[in-house]
Amino acid sequence: MVTSQQIKEKLFSVKFRGYDQEEVDIFLDEIVETLNNLEKENQSLKRQIKRLKSGDDYLL
Known part of the structure; x- marks a missing residue:
């Protein structure tokens, strides 16, 4: 993968x-x-997925 x-x-x-x-x-x-921008968005989405999987979706 090519980095910025x-x-x-x-x-x-x-x-x-x-x-x-x-x-x-x-x-x-x-x-x-x-x-x-895409890398930042990707990291944010990964954090959201992690929270949802752990049942902490109220943190969104």
Whole structure:
């Protein structure tokens, strides 16, 4: 699984007539933000599932 940190640290070689580096960086930043949000949501949902399984659903 690729982490948001790996996306931030990924370097690409520069080639003549390649992609616009700024455009790629902006897109990667958007991916990192989305991945971070999904990771937070996933952790929250896992906590909710754990509470529901333990019978502590009143904590939701």
